[in-house]
Amino acid sequence: MTRPGNRVVAGVSGSLGSLTALHRAAAEARATGAALWTVLAWEPPGGNIVHRGGPCPAPMAAWRNMAAERLVEALETAFGAAGPEVPLEPRIVLGKPGTALLMVADHPEDLLVIGAGARGPLRRALWPSVSRYCLARARCPVLAVPRSPLHRTLHAVHRRNTWKLPFRTDELTGRS
Template identity: 60%
Template sequence: MGDGGRRRAVVGVSGSLGSLAALHRAANEARRTDAELLAVLAWEPPGGELAHRSSMFPSPVADLRRDAGERLLTALDTAFGDAGPGVPFQGLVVRGTAGRALVETADRADDLLVIGAGSRGGMRVLFPSVTRYCVAHAACPVLAVPPSPLQGELISMHRRISLRLSLDARELTDGRS
């Protein structure tokens, strides 16, 4: 065991479907290894730190932090409901970029860092990969939870509905008549 007592399963939480899957996986890993679950939501001011500092009317930091805390509580409630994760856990709201916040939090060699691997779309150039950052910089093992195949289908259905394309209700089940 490391320098802080109990083992920890540290998980990045944003509220996305991928982070909720990672949250469930981290809870399972914590249960399996008798570890504490540490759910981390990283936040930055809108537009980033530089834009916030140079803004004429920046949002109060306390409000932004409170909003981040509420997003974390909502994600935990969405994932586990009133029953909770079934293991000792803490929620942590950290100001900073997601990758750096997760790596700095999971700073023990016996921690396990669990993250949603995210989509494999073409937006990687605009949004650097948190997964890639964590794998490159973490001092502990990193478990990247791939997106559910159902997530891609859900996104496709949502796109078709928003474009007002026809949708056969049978496609929402298993495609069989």
């Protein structure tokens, strides 16, 4: 177990933005000699309120296992078999993402690293921002990492695939 203040806490969802933030968190942990705590928040389908009256243990255990698998998959996607090359403490927390992150990053000496999230008024209206929630309420420093420059390119490729448009590799390299 590491001392408080000697850890970097990173929110993980498996999205490209969270993987970018995860890489930055690992770099911060290496630079400071800190442990990397990864947090994946999860809730039962329908939200936690549905299951408060008497959650059935079997489905709750299955959903928790699915969250654990998602965290392992995200860590493997980000770091491969080599891992982050710093002490790693994976956490799966039942709750909303912002609340779960602040529950783990609860010491003033911690560093919370999160993806900056989607931008634009429509996206903010439809999906609450975990990064804004954490920035407003955290008791420790928060590093909001912007999206990877590749995000726009990958989104364009995905859009082409969805609409079954022809794919040209020279678009990825910037040559026409």
